Amino acid sequence: MKHPITPGNPHRARKRFGQNFLVDHAIISQIARSVHPRAGEILVEIGPGQGALTEPLAERAETLHVIELDRDLVPWLKVRFEKHPGFSLHQADALKFDFAELAEPGKPLRIVGNLPYNISTPLIFHLISYAAQVKDMHFMLQKEVVKRLAAQPGEKSYGRLTVMVQYYCKVSWLFDVPPGSFDPAPKVDSAIVRLEPYHQLPHVAKNVATLEKLVAAAFGQRRKTLRNALKSLLEPEQMDGLPVDTGKRAEALSVADFVALSDAIDDLLQADE
Structure with a gap:
């Protein structure tokens, strides 16, 4: 008892x-x-x-x-x-x-x-x-x-x-x-x-699912540059026009940078469909 x-x-x-x-x-x-x-x-x-x-x-x-x-x-x-x-x-x-x-x-x-x-x-x-x-x-x-x-x-x-x-x-x-x-x-x-x-997000991602995938991939191999970390999402030739320097590591990017990168990746993925 x-x-x-x-x-x-x-x-x-x-x-x-x-x-x-x-x-x-x-x-x-x-x-x-x-x-x-x-x-x-x-x-x-x-x-x-x-x-x-x-x-x-x-x-x-x-x-x-x-x-x-x-x-x-x-x-x-x-x-x-x-x-x-x-x-x-x-x-x-x-x-x-x-x-x-x-x-x-x-x-x-x-x-x-x-x-x-x-x-x-x-x-x-x-x-x-x-x-x-x-x-x-x-x-x-x-x-x-x-x-x-x-x-x-x-x-x-x-x-x-x-x-x-x-x-x-x-x-x-x-x-x-x-x-x-x-x-x-x-x-x-x-x-x-x-x-x-925030009841008005300061940076609004077009697709939050893409942002989540991007952040997971970027920090999943945080010692690597973004160009290497993002190979699971993009082909090498798709990385040239991205709005951030893919020679940087994930921890160098701000939240705004990640949202801009997510939107660019989302546009590329939709163009491939």
């Missing part, structure tokens, strides 16, 4: 869920101030865990949905937070959750989460698919992932994740979180990042 979570019998973090519970009150307050819930917004917290961040969010938010995968935490979270009139709990896998169900006309979703490393990248792309309903996202991630999200061309961390997330979102690296802020303490540093989906 499973025992309820009480101060004397706390829930133990589970490795299979990638759980590391946030316990540093100063960091919790800093995250809540960064999110700064306002009237007329719908907050969504992914992976509330033991409710450390849920508490200040529930106190300030008009509407707060929390999504928790761990069934053992659900009854405890309900008891602790059901006193808040705008609180709703969903026992679900965030990777499969339909976030459009939570949106309301004129009320943007604001998403917050301490994301396990093993699902952070697919979950970010899942959430980006709801960009039209999302105002911003604040995530606690492994610091190395935040470096990749916020990287600029020419930096070592700049890669496929960087380009595709920055195509859709403005990325802001807010602050770092040391391992001692968690129980159990992870072996890596963490950081808070803010992603703000």
